[in-house]
Amino acid sequence: MGLKFATPPAGGMEIVASALAQLARLRPAPEVAAAGAGSPPERRLVSPQEVYFLGLDALAGAKPLAAATHVGWRYLVVEGDRAVEAAESTTGDGGPLRFSLVSRGPQVQGFVDAIHVAEALADAEPGPEWVLRCLRIPALYVDAVWLADPHGRRTQDRLIPIAPVFPPLVANHVYTPAEFFRTLLPSAKKRLAHADPLTN
Numbered sequence: 001m002g003l004k005f006a007t008p009p010a011g012g013m014e015i016v017a018s019a020l021a022q023l024a025r026l027r028p029a030p031e032v033a034a035a036g037a038g039s040p041p042e043r044r045l046v047s048p049q050e051v052y053f054l055g056l057d058a059l060a061g062a063k064p065l066a067a068a069t070h071v072g073w074r075y076l077v078v079e080g081d082r083a084v085e086a087a088e089s090t091t092g093d094g095g096p097l098r099f100s101l102v103s104r105g106p107q108v109q110g111f112v113d114a115i116h117v118a119e120a121l122a123d124a125e126p127g128p129e130w131v132l133r134c135l136r137i138p139a140l141y142v143d144a145v146w147l148a149d150p151h152g153r154r155t156q157d158r159l160i161p162i163a164p165v166f167p168p169l170v171a172n173h174v175y176t177p178a179e180f181f182r183t184l185l186p187s188a189k190k191r192l193a194h195a196d197p198l199t200n
Contacts, residue, residue, distance in 0.1 A: 002129040003122045003147070005047045008073060009089075009097050013045055016075050016087045019099035020045075043084070048073040051088060051134045052146065059137060059188045064181050065146075065154045072100060074134050076111070083112045107143065110163035110171065114145040117160050117172045122147070127156075135159065140187055141166060144180070 020043075051072045058067035072090035076083045086108050090100040115132075122130060130147035137143075142165060149156035159180040163171035168183050175183070 003118060003132050004129045004150075006050050006131055006133070008048050009091075012048065012073055012089050012097055013075065015097055016089050016099055017045055020077065020085075020087055020102065023102065043077055043079050045075045045087070046078055048075040048089075049132050049134050050074075051136060054135060054137045056137075056139045056188045056192050059140075059181060059184060060192060063154070065135075065148075065157060065177055068135060071136075076108075077102075083108055086111060106164055107162060111143075111145070114160045114162045114172055117174065118145050118147055118158075121158065121174055130158070137184070139191055140184060142169065142184065 050070055051074050052068040053071045054064060054068045058064055061067055072088050075087045075089075077085035077087055085102050085104050087102045088100045089097055091097050111134075118130075118132065128150050131150055133146040133148050135142075135144045135146040143162040145160040145162060147158040147160070154177055157177050159175045159177060161169045161171050161173065161175075165171045169180075
């Protein structure tokens with residue numbers, strides 16, 4: 001197998017790049033440049049991954065992945081050979097594509113580490129290419145790399161939790177969908193039992 005990306009929306013990279021450039025102008029100049037050590041490495045965006053949202057009700061249902069909703073695109077921001085940020089765009093409520101957020105910190109490196117696991121798995125597995133996606137379950141504070149079978153055979157998908165992640169999930173472990181959702185189901189049911197029905 002290999003990995004491939006879904007076709008990104010037209011103009012999406014330009015929208016995100018423009019928003020990041022505006023944010024960069026609001027930040028102080030890097031200390032290294034101020035010290036006379038030269039300009040920082042140029043930043044660039046790499047091909048984005050689709051971001052899917054999964055609520056607790058859907059997670060507890062019969063076909064969680066089939067119920068996941070496409071909500072946006074995630075772009076890694078690379079400085080030199082290092083990922084430093086993750087920026088996202090969204091279509092929100094079916095409207096035009098727009099910039100939504102930028103994140104830093106350990107989860108960016110966690111995403112890169114999970115991608116490396118996915119690449120190694122894809123190289124070792126025969127068969128068609130997986131589509132690289134990001135699955136987000138906000139109610140359980142879970143993000144995972146989702147390797148989606150291109151023919152829609154969800155049992156052939158694989159999920160890799162992104163660090164940091166709470167037990168009982170293990171970051172960078174490769175789960176089948178059945179294993180992944182079986183692991184999360186007790187937490188989901190507990191949250192559903194005490195949740196406001198309007199938030200799920």
